[in-house]
Amino acid sequence: MLMMLAKFSLFLLFFVAVSALQDNRPNLRVMTFDTYNTGIHFDQGLYKIVKHILSVDADLIAIQRGAMDQILPLLGSRYQGYAVDPTDMDVGIITKHEIDLSTLVHTPASVGFKINLLNSKSVYFHSLHLDPENYGPYNTTTKSGLDQREEKRVSQIQTLINSPDFQIHVQFAASGGIPLIVAGNFESPSHLDWIARTKRLHGDCVYEWPASKLLSDNASLSDSFRVVNPDPLYVVGNTWSTCYETVYDRIDFILYNSPKLIPVDSFVYSGCLPLKMSPNHKFNDFPSNHYAVVTDFLYA
Numbered sequence: 001m002l003m004m005l006a007k008f009s010l011f012l013l014f015f016v017a018v019s020a021l022q023d024n025r026p027n028l029r030v031m032t033f034d035t036y037n038t039g040i041h042f043d044q045g046l047y048k049i050v051k052h053i054l055s056v057d058a059d060l061i062a063i064q065r066g067a068m069d070q071i072l073p074l075l076g077s078r079y080q081g082y083a084v085d086p087t088d089m090d091v092g093i094i095t096k097h098e099i100d101l102s103t104l105v106h107t108p109a110s111v112g113f114k115i116n117l118l119n120s121k122s123v124y125f126h127s128l129h130l131d132p133e134n135y136g137p138y139n140t141t142t143k144s145g146l147d148q149r150e151e152k153r154v155s156q157i158q159t160l161i162n163s164p165d166f167q168i169h170v171q172f173a174a175s176g177g178i179p180l181i182v183a184g185n186f187e188s189p190s191h192l193d194w195i196a197r198t199k200r201l202h203g204d205c206v207y208e209w210p211a212s213k214l215l216s217d218n219a220s221l222s223d224s225f226r227v228v229n230p231d232p233l234y235v236v237g238n239t240w241s242t243c244y245e246t247v248y249d250r251i252d253f254i255l256y257n258s259p260k261l262i263p264v265d266s267f268v269y270s271g272c273l274p275l276k277m278s279p280n281h282k283f284n285d286f287p288s289n290h291y292a293v294v295t296d297f298l299y300a
């Protein structure tokens with residue numbers, strides 16, 4: 001009898017633990033994925049992109065350098081998507097949820113709108129790809145030189161910040177309304193990473209990268225990866241590059257503004273098979289030269 005009771009309480013404990021886990025499970029998964037020209041540089045690249053999107057199973061996916069008219073049809077009817085020009089290898093958004101295009105905000109470097117989740121919650125979601133020219137970390141000789149190299153990216157961020165419709169999204173989110181998420185390839189590192197403590201990782205250079213800083217200051221956006229992994233020395237999180245010998249850095253971000261969103265996990269993603277470096281990268285299972293980033297949020 002005692003034995004049975006013990007077994008029963010063990011079962012009860014297990015049941016309680018499992019339901020607690022279920023109650024606390026992350027309920028909003030976000031992915032940012034630069035598909036490097038829709039995977040053309042890899043064998044079966046397009047099919048690999050689709051496979052990775054399906055296996056990550058995110059609610060919201062920010063695409064950069066991907067042609068929506070190629071990716072979407074292969075994802076099946078559970079997925080919706082939008083790009084201003086679906087044939088262009090540019091920014092786009094893919095989701096399993098309902099797109100509200102009446103809220104569209106489009107700038108030369110971004111696209112975003114409201115997405116209605118199944119549980120009657122919504123998110124303003126923006127996909128961003130900044131200008132890749134004059135990549136900063138390739139020449140960090142002087143601060144003024146760096147400032148100059150960042151000018152185009154800064155002006156693209158300013159265009160987004162100054163867009164009245166984007167400002168509405170920011171104000172709404174900050175006041176506890178619909179959360180705002182901005183995700184993408186910034187083609188530049190984070191002001192959170194190039195600090196004094198990490199300067200040996202960056203050619204002894206400390207620099208406040210302006211694109212990420214502006215979004216932090218003027219749209220109150222927090223970097224989900226750095227909230228979950230606050231130490232840039234301990235968890236570097238490089239997203240550039242999966243297949244080139246280069247100056248490695250973390251340049252793809254999932255940023256959010258909302259008291260209702262709590263990031264509980266955030267990681268770089270390249271599937272689980274080994275990555276071969278260029279020129280032997282063509283048969284890599286992960287068909288991009290950037291890692292993707294995935295963040296799991298609790299949406300309170």
Ligand SMILES: *[C@@H]1O[C@H](CO)[C@@H](O)[C@H](O)[C@H]1NC(C)=O
Pocket residue numbers: 139140141142144145146
């Ligand atoms: C690096 O930047 C500095 C300052 O802007 C410039 O003088 C120098 O020519 C650049 N070096 C290279 C290799 O581009």
Ligand SMILES: *[C@@H]1O[C@H](CO)[C@@H](O)[C@H](O)[C@H]1NC(C)=O
Pocket residue numbers: 158161162217218
């Ligand atoms: C960002 O905020 C600062 C301080 O509030 C302000 O001086 C600056 O003009 C803002 N920049 C943009 C692009 O909105």
